[in-house]
Each structure stands twice: as structure tokens, then as C-alpha cells.
Amino acid sequence: xxxxxxxxxxxxxxxxxxxxxxxxxxxxxxxxxxxxxxxxxxxxxxxxxxxxxxxxxxxxxxxxxxxxxxxxxxxxxxxxxxxxxxxxxxxxxxxxxxxxxxxxxxxxxxxxxxxxxxxxxxxxxxxxxxxxxxxxxxxxxxxxxxxxxxxxxxxxxxxxxxxxxxxxxxxxxxxxxxxxxxxxxxxxxxxxxxxxxxxxxxxxxxxxxxxxxxxxxxxxxxxxxxxxxxxxxxxxxxxxxxxxxxxxxxxxxxxxxxxxxxxxxxxxxxxxxxxxxxxxxxxxxxxxxxxxxxxxxxxxxxxxxxxxxxxxxxxxxxxxxxxxxxxxxxxxxxxx
Amino acid sequence: xxxxxxxxxxxxxxxxxxxxxxxxxxxxxxxxxxxxxxxxxxxxxxxxxxxxxxxxxxxxxxxxxxxxxxxxxxxxxxxxxxxxxxxxxxxxxxxxxxxxxxxxxxxxxxxxxxxxxxxxxxxxxxxxxxxxxxxxxxxxxxxxxxxxxxxxxxxxxxxxxxxxxxxxxxxxxxxxxxxxxxxxxxxxxxxxxxxxxxxxxxxxxxxxxxxxxxxxxxxxxxxxxxxxxxxxxxxxxxxxxxxxxxxxxxxxxxxxxxxxxxxxxxxxxxxxxxxxxxxxxxxxxxxxxxxxxxxxxxxxxxxxxxxxxxxxxxxxxxxxxxxxxxxxxxxxxxxxxxxxxxxxxxxxxxxxxxxxxxxxxxxxxxxxxxxxxxxxxxxxxxxxxxxxxxxxxxxxxxxxxxxxxxxxxxxxxxxxxxxxxxxxxxxxxxxxxxxxxxxxxxxxxxxxxxxxxxxxxxxxxxxxxxxxxxxxxxxxxxxxxxxxxxxxxxxxxxxxxxxxxxxxxxxxxxxxxxxxxxxxxxxxxxx
Numbered sequence: 001x002x003x004x005x006x007x008x009x010x011x012x013x014x015x016x017x018x019x020x021x022x023x024x025x026x027x028x029x030x031x032x033x034x035x036x037x038x039x040x041x042x043x044x045x046x047x048x049x050x051x052x053x054x055x056x057x058x059x060x061x062x063x064x065x066x067x068x069x070x071x072x073x074x075x076x077x078x079x080x081x082x083x084x085x086x087x088x089x090x091x092x093x094x095x096x097x098x099x100x101x102x103x104x105x106x107x108x109x110x111x112x113x114x115x116x117x118x119x120x121x122x123x124x125x126x127x128x129x130x131x132x133x134x135x136x137x138x139x140x141x142x143x144x145x146x147x148x149x150x151x152x153x154x155x156x157x158x159x160x161x162x163x164x165x166x167x168x169x170x171x172x173x174x175x176x177x178x179x180x181x182x183x184x185x186x187x188x189x190x191x192x193x194x195x196x197x198x199x200x201x202x203x204x205x206x207x208x209x210x211x212x213x214x215x216x217x218x219x220x221x222x223x224x225x226x227x228x229x230x231x232x233x234x235x236x237x238x239x240x241x242x243x244x245x246x247x248x249x250x251x252x253x254x255x256x257x258x259x260x261x262x263x264x265x266x267x268x269x270x271x272x273x274x275x276x277x278x279x280x281x282x283x284x285x286x287x288x289x290x291x292x293x294x295x296x297x298x299x300x301x302x303x304x305x306x307x308x309x310x311x312x313x314x315x316x317x318x319x320x321x322x323x324x325x326x327x328x329x330x331x332x333x334x335x336x
Numbered sequence: 337x338x339x340x341x342x343x344x345x346x347x348x349x350x351x352x353x354x355x356x357x358x359x360x361x362x363x364x365x366x367x368x369x370x371x372x373x374x375x376x377x378x379x380x381x382x383x384x385x386x387x388x389x390x391x392x393x394x395x396x397x398x399x400x401x402x403x404x405x406x407x408x409x410x411x412x413x414x415x416x417x418x419x420x421x422x423x424x425x426x427x428x429x430x431x432x433x434x435x436x437x438x439x440x441x442x443x444x445x446x447x448x449x450x451x452x453x454x455x456x457x458x459x460x461x462x463x464x465x466x467x468x469x470x471x472x473x474x475x476x477x478x479x480x481x482x483x484x485x486x487x488x489x490x491x492x493x494x495x496x497x498x499x500x501x502x503x504x505x506x507x508x509x510x511x512x513x514x515x516x517x518x519x520x521x522x523x524x525x526x527x528x529x530x531x532x533x534x535x536x537x538x539x540x541x542x543x544x545x546x547x548x549x550x551x552x553x554x555x556x557x558x559x560x561x562x563x564x565x566x567x568x569x570x571x572x573x574x575x576x577x578x579x580x581x582x583x584x585x586x587x588x589x590x591x592x593x594x595x596x597x598x599x600x601x602x603x604x605x606x607x608x609x610x611x612x613x614x615x616x617x618x619x620x621x622x623x624x625x626x627x628x629x630x631x632x633x634x635x636x637x638x639x640x641x642x643x644x645x646x647x648x649x650x651x652x653x654x655x656x657x658x659x660x661x662x663x664x665x666x667x668x669x670x671x672x673x674x675x676x677x678x679x680x681x682x683x684x685x686x687x688x689x690x691x692x693x694x695x696x697x698x699x700x701x702x703x704x705x706x707x708x709x710x711x712x713x714x715x716x717x718x719x720x721x722x723x724x725x726x727x728x729x730x731x732x733x734x735x736x737x738x739x740x741x742x743x744x745x746x747x748x749x750x751x752x753x754x755x756x757x758x759x760x761x762x763x764x765x766x767x768x769x770x771x772x773x774x775x776x777x778x779x780x781x782x783x784x785x786x787x788x789x790x791x792x793x794x795x796x797x798x799x800x801x802x803x804x805x806x807x808x809x810x811x812x813x814x815x816x817x818x819x820x821x822x823x824x825x826x827x828x829x830x831x832x833x834x835x836x837x838x839x840x841x842x843x844x845x846x847x848x849x850x851x852x853x854x855x856x857x858x859x860x861x862x863x
Contacts, residue, residue, distance in 0.1 A: 195718030197710035204707055207696040214653055214693055215707050216679035274698065 019273075022323075026270035026280070030287040037294035044297050048174055055179045056168070058289050060085075060241045062182035064256050065263045065281045066189045067233035072264055072276045073193060074226040075206035076132035080121060081234040081260060083143030084114050086253030088238025090147050092163070093156035093248020103160040107239050114235025117143065118228030125227065126220040132227075140257075147250045157247040167243030178244055183282075185233065190278040202226060203275075262288065262309045266316035274323060288312055341406065342368045344512040344545045345390075345423070350400040352385050352569075359385045360396070360569045369512050372536060372546045374560035374577065376553070378589055378808075378841070382569040383549055387518055391425055392417050405511045422505040422513035424497035426520060432493055434482035438475050439464040442496050471495050471535055487528035490520060491535060501544050513544040519551075519639070533559050551638060553585050553845055567591050590808075590841045608664075610769050610800050615659030615670060618645035621824035623659075627769060627800040632791055634811035635804045637821030638844050644688075647771035647804055651678045651685040663768060679708070682768035686758050688777060688804075694758050695746050702728040702742025705761040735760040736786060752783020759790050763799075770794055773804045788814045808840040822847025 038046035064081050071078040088110035095101040095109065117139060124135040161169070168176045193199040205212045205222045213219050237256075242248055266288070267281030268274065288308060295304050345367045352360040360382045367373045377383045388394045392413035402409045404421050418425070432441050439461050464477040473491055481489060494517070501513030520532065536559055540546050550556050556563055557577060564574040565588040572588045608629040615623045620642035627633055635643040648654040650661055652673030659670035663681060678685075687693040695704045706713070706724050713720045725742050732740035735756045737749070749757065755775060762770065772791070776784045791814055795801045805811055811818050818830040820843045827847035830839060 191718060195721070197714065197719060200703070200707065200710055200719070203699070203703075204696060207699060208692070210693045211696055214651070214675055214685060214687060216676040217707075218676060 022269075022273050023271055026266070026283050026287055030283060030290060033287065033290050033294065037290070037297070041294070041297050045294060050293070052171075052175045054286070054289055054293055056176035056244075058285050059176075059178035059182035060237050060244065061256055061259055061263065061285050061289075062282060063185045063237040063240055064234055065260045065267070065285060066185045066278055067230040067237060068260050068264050069189060069193075069267075069276045069278060069281060070202070070229045070233070071132070071223075071226045073199075073206050074202045074223050075209065076125060076223055076226065077136055078121070078227060078230045078234075079133065079136040079257065080117060080140035080143060081230060081237075082254050082257040083140035083147075084117050084231055084234040085238040085241060085256060086147050086250065087117075087143050088114060088235040089242040089248045089253060090151050090156070090250060092239065092242045093159060094150060096160055096163075097156045097158050097248075103163045107163070110239055111232055111235045114231040114233070114238075115228055116231070118231025119224075121231070122224035122227040126224045136227075144254060151248070151250045153250055155247055155249040159242055159246050159248070163239075163243045164246045167240060168246075176244075178240055181240060185236070186278045186282045189233075193277070198222070198225075258306075258313065259285075259288065259309045262313040262316065265320065266312055269316055269319050269323070274320065284312075284316075343403065344369055344371075344405060345514050345547075346401075346403040347386075347390070348401040348403075350386065350389060351397040352382075352389060352394055353397055358569055360389070363566070363569070363571050365564055365571070365574075367514060367545045367547055368562075369545060370540050371562060372540050372548055372560045374556040374563035375547060375549045375566065376551060376556055376563055376585065376589060377566035378551065378806075381566040381589075383566055384518075385569075386566070387425070387516060387549060389413075390418060390423065390516065391415075405508075419500065419504055422501055422511055423516065424500045424513070425516045425518065426490075426493050426497050427518045428520075430489055430493040432481050432489060432496075434480070436481060437477065438468075438479050438481060438484070438492060439477040441481055441492065442467065442477075442499065467495065467499065471498075471538060473535075485528075487531065491532065494520070494532075494535060494539075498539050498542075498544060505543070511543075514547060515539055515544055516547045516549065518549045520548075529555070551589075551845075553582055556585070557582070565589055586842060586845055589845075590838055608768075608798075608800075610661070610663040612646070612650060612670075613660045613662070615646065615649055615656055617649040617654060617656035617659065617670070618642065619824045620645040620649065620821075623821075623824075623826055625819065625826070627802055629768070629798050629800050630795050631816045632795050632801040632803060632814055634815035634818040634840075635802060635821065636806060636808070636811055636818060636840060636844060637827070637847070639806065641821040641844075641847075642824035643819075643821040644773065644804055647685055647773050647802065648687075649673075650769075651675055651683055651771060653685065653687075679765075682766075683771065684762040684765060684767035684769070685771045686755075686762060686773065686775060688773040690751075690754055690758060690778075691747075695754070695761075697745070697747030699746060700742060701732065701737070701744050701746050701749065701757055704746050705731060705742075705757055705764070708761060708765055731760045731764055732757065735763075735790065750780065750783075751778040752780050752786070755779055755787055756783065756790070759787065759794075763790070763794055766797075767799055769800045769802065771802050771804070774807070775803060775805070776807065776810055784810075806844075808837045808844075811835070811840055812837040820844055820847055 044050065064085055067081050068078055091110045091113060092103065092106040095106045096103050121132070121136055121139055124130045125132045167178050167181070170177050172180060193202070201212070201217050202222055204215070205217060205219050209219055238253065241253060263281045263284040264276055266284035267278075268276045269280070270283060271277050271280040292305050292308050296302065343366050347363065347365045350360055350363040351358070363382070363386060365375070365386070375383055375386070385394060389396045389412070392415045395412035400411050402411050409421065439457070442464050443460055461477040468475050468477075471491075473488075473495065475484070475488055475492065481492070484492065494515070497515055501515060505511045505513045517536070536546055536548070548556065548560055557580065560577045562574060562576055563580060563585070565572045565585065567589060572591070575584075610627045612623065612625045619640060623642070623646065625646070635646055637643045645654065649656040649659065649670055650673070652670070652675050656670040656673065661668040661670055661673070666681065668677070668681065691697060702725055706728055710719065713724045728742035729740055732742060737753045737756045737760065746754065746757070775791070776787055779787065788810070791801050791803065803811065803815060812835055815835060818835055818840055819826055820828040820830065820840065828843050830843065
């Protein structure tokens, strides 16, 4: 036995370099991308206004990805995140611009709506045992319809500066505050998943429902709670979106769905490889947007956006699958 | 090599070694034309390994030979090759698709090989009925398999296997096929066995031989023509069933004559009592048991006798139809039991399926063992990860888990160390009742002794330890008291000097027979 353990220990030490590379490959790729584009396009890419734009523009995606990470960690999909995001933005747009309701009250209502959608998703998934993929695909599409109905397919511009100022107008170090809100959500979710017992329990629920149940975890409640959390955080992303654009439009929010999944899965290949983690997703979001921004500066049309995110999602999932296979094949040590 | 024309399948000099452990040693087995051949042996005697060699699942060690219908076939077989050789297997899980109809299940292989652009379902249904009636079966071809009785499902799987053999031996008039039935009766009600047996005879009469794998002596005596007994991976003999008796077979299976009686063991003094009353669930029927603190109790019986249901029902992992648990002056209704409540009451369960139910292999050992005690590490700044790691390391050292590194991936540990980590995970919660199901399955010999030691220590510290197992040697080594189950009920309790490997084995087989008159409900089948 001890020989086997020693050999294994050696292998682990031997692979620590490889592990480091695996953990930080995405960070390296991101830095490389920034350097390459800066060298090639010093006038347009390597400007502080461009960096500020890149950082500020992605806050919504960062937050909605963080929302998605929680149910993914618990082993459930949530495809209704962008439906909630759009509805939250629309609630603020309509109530604030048409009915002159104070914007903070609108924000509170939007967050409440997010919680409600999470409760409904959870009821179907946990109580009735329906696959989360199907349930949230349905509720997400349903919410999209609700948005078109209440907005009459119109865009509502002129949201109160009480919201836009603290989100996009005010800056810190030249970067809109929205970026820091996104960062704050990343830190909060990271803390939750790593340093609270609920976060640890969620991880086990996602890896093996059977083990979680036999260790006394309330699997149903935890999954339900994860869906409520993703509803509330998605609604917060909608608030941020309304603040950044100063308006509410009924369709553009849906475009965040695929990028959120791409960022979540690509993020799971770095920082803590094999686990959905907010820092990895944070890096992934900015890696993807840097690539897209750079390419558009070369005059490539905006369709590259879709190709980039679509490709990244498949690539990320493939990488993690290969990593898992490799792991399964090398780890079983016979008794000796 | 001289060939007996009556031999359908002949295995010679088959050995199989797993990581230095010999599972089969120089095994010879021949099945003749039109014969029902029994393969008997205890759990771990090598029956399953031998079957898996035939199925091409395991590659035997060099030197083994296989002949089918007189023709040598090179070993190892590749997976799926057995079909072309005219063999077919029916395992306990039957391999049917429950949500599809009888017709679809029966003809699925046929449809896959035939290129037909238009299936006439009316014709297929007629064909199904013809095939079924030729075996004396009356089933609605449109019925969903999930709606069938357990017995009918088993019979359908057997008929399908025979159809497969026929299709593959159709070209060769002289060829015989082989149907392998792997423990087919374990979950069948006794009253329906006759039906199964008449089909088996029917099959043997029609250009196919049957290898009947079982550990039920009665059945083997009733249905087979010859029997081969395996023990510790070696053939202990092949005899004509007509010349065999119960006693002869038991002696061959367990390897010794039964001792009349041996030394008395010291009785454990009574401690705090935990009682289970009237537990019914799965194949267990109205079971009442008492466990005492500081005592190791073994629960055993043949597979399907109901003892394996007990820990899962008591822990609330599986629904019980009735039953009560009384401990520390509290009463729990087992119908509404859930694991979190059981844990809170001080019950812990280490399930047999470590990989699937016990732990998450892709996470670290530390994460796995601290999961039940996360609340201990709460602080205003969140979980105290440093203390979690240092405590986990101490715990792993205390339980001699190697390496004692909490960051090590759980699935990278060897079987014995995985199990010691599971014991560490639960014993740190100081349970009043610890339930273990097959605690030394897949564990090497050294770790096995350590696990016994840990179980004894847990008992000495005041835990009531209950060990569910079919490993009689283990029960004899570690238990103060052994409860033998037969047909879903408590059949016998062994104490003191009665606790020997032979005695336990003999009781298990005895009660499978004595109670064979009592009826086991069809719904007793698992999943």
C-alpha cells in the first residue's frame, strides 16, 4: 500500500506544474490577447477609454453568469435567467418612466419578481420532480412573452438618473461603477460557495444527490434555494442593465443566455478546474469580450460575437470532458 | 485434443488474477447437450468472474482454453462475441426496457439486424404471441413491461435470450447454444418457480443447454442434471445431481463438515437498547430487532432474504411500509423516516456502494469527511478552512488512512483506505447506532483487519454497531450476535459459540429452504 501511495504522491508533485498551467491557462490567454491586440492596434485598442469600455460593458454578463453558477453547482440548469433579467429591466422601465414610481421601489419589485420566478421554478423541479432544463426553458420563454405583452414591444427610455448615475455615470479609476458591482457579486458568490456550509452542501448536492441525501442534507430545499438565488441575482443583473442603458427594451436581454453558459463552462476549466467557480467565470467573460472587441477593431463584423461565444461553449465543455476522462483513468490505485 | 461430441461448451484451465489476487484457479467446466448444469458457490467463490470470462467481460490469464461445439475458440473473447458463438445471458437485472411493450422488447434484436423499411406491427404482434405460446406463456404483446408481474418479466427475458440463441445458431444444424441464467430466481415468488423451471426444461429440450448459476441448493437439486461447485476460485467437484444431497453440497460449498458445537463465547452484558419493531419494506416482512450499545450485531441471509433492506429502511434512505424505531426514549415512525432525521437521532449509515452512495470521488477526502460536521467550523468570517483541514488530517491519521492528506482526491484512495475514510467521516459524529452494509467489500486483507478493529473500537466506545453482510467469515470474526434472515423474516439468532463461519453459512442455506413454503410477495423485487 505505502508504495502505491508514495508513487501517487510523486505523481502529484510531478504534475503540480501542469496543475498550475491548467489553473491559469485562461488568465495567460487573456493577457496574451490583450498584448497582441495592443501591439497591433495601439491607437484604438490600447487606450484607457477602450479598456474602461471593455470592463464596464460586461458587468451585466458577469452578474447573470454568477446567478447561473449557483444552480449549476447544485446540479440544475436555469435557462430562465435572461427571461428574469429582461422582465426585471422592463418592470423598472415601465413603472419608472410611465407611472413615475420611485426607482428604488421599482428595483425592489424587480428583485421580488426574481425571487418569485425562482420559487415557481423550484416548485416544479423539486416538488413535482420535473427536469430543470425543461422547466426553466419553459418559464424563460414564458417570461419573454410576458415582457412583449406588458411592453407592447416598445422600448422605454428615460429611466431616472437616480439609477443611471450610480451605475454608469459615476466612475472610479475611470471605470464605471457597474464593473465594481459585478466584481462585488463575484466576491460574494465565491465567498458563499467556498466559505459557508450552505455552499459546501450545494457542491455535494450537485455532485451526487444520493451521497448528499445519505449524509442528511435537505437536497430538495437546497436545490430550491439555489433556483431562488439565481432568480434574485438575475433580476439584479436586469437592474444593472436598466441602469447601464437608461432604458428598457424587450428583446436585447435574451442575448445574454448563451454567453452566460459559455462563461460558466469556460470558467470551470480554470482557477479551480473541474468546478463551476466565479473567478474562473469572471476571467472567461473578459477573455471572450477582449477577443471580440479586438476582432471588431480589425473590421470584422459583429457576427463574430455569436461565433465566438458558440465556439467557446463547445470548446469549454469538450476540455472539461477530456480532463474528467483523464482523471478517471489514472486515479484508481489497486490495493497491494 | 480428444473431443466428446456431447460437449457444447468446454472451459479448461481457466485462471483469473486481479491485481495479484487470484479469483479463479485452473477451473474446468463442461456443459453437455440438452443439459441443465448448475454452478454453485458462495459469494466471492468466483461464479461471477467465470460468467464474465464467458461473456468476454474479463480476459482470463494465459493458458485457458475454450471449446464450443467441439471447435476451439481463442481467449479472451471480445465483448459481444458470445452472441455469435450461440450463447446468451440473463442476469438479475434482466436487461428489459420497462417503458416499452412486450413485442418491442422481444423483437428488438431482430429488428436491429433486419433491414425493413416498413414494420407491420400487427404481424410483429402475431409473431410475439406465437413465440410466447410456444413456451406456454400467455402475455399481452401490447402490454408495457413495467406493468408485468416480476415473474413474467423474468420469463420474457429468458424467452428473448433463447430467441437470440436460435437466430445465431440457425445456420448450423449440429450446433447447440448455451443459455446462462445468473441467479434468476432470487426475486421470484416461490409459487412461480415451477413455471420458470418448466421453461428451463423446455429450453434444454430444444437444441440449447442451460448453465444455471445459483446459491439456492433446493432449486439446483430440483432443476439441474449436473452441478459444479466453486470455492475460493477453484472447482471443488462436478457431480450428477441425482447422486447429490443437501449435506453433500453444503460441505462442498463451505469446504468443511459442520462442527457439532464449539466453545461458548462470553456474552456481552446488556447496555442501552435500540429497538426496531414490525419493520416491513422491500423484501423484509415484519422484522423486529434489538441492538445494544457496545455490541456488534451481524445481519445476514442469502441475497434477497431481506436483511439488506434493514439498514436503508432504518436510516430512511428507502421507504418502509411499516415499522418503528425506538432509541433514547424516542420513537420514530419508519414510514416517514428521512436521513436527516435519522442522523439527528444518532443513526449513521455506511452503504455498500461507496462510489455511488457513500462519497463523491471527484472531491477531496477532506471535503468528503467534513461534510456531516460543517457546523463545527462556522465562524463570523465564514467556514474556518484551516481548522477544517488540520482536523481532517488528524482524523485521517487516527484512522490510518494513507496518505493522510485531506486534499487528496477521494477516488485516488485504495478501497480499504476509502472505507477507513468513511468510518472516520461517521465515527467523528459519535453515532448511537452505526449501520454498515458489506463494510469490507473491495477491501484488501490488511485493511480488512483494521476495519474490524475500528468496528470493535466503535462498539467499545458505546456505539451499537450493526453489520449487514453475506461474508460469513467476516461476521464470525467481528460479531457478538448474528441474526439470520430467511424469506424476509428473522429466522434464527446465533450467539456465543454458535458464531462460526460454517454455522452461519449452514443456517443461511437451511432457512432459505425451510421457509420455502412461505410466500414471498412479487412486489418484494427490488427496483
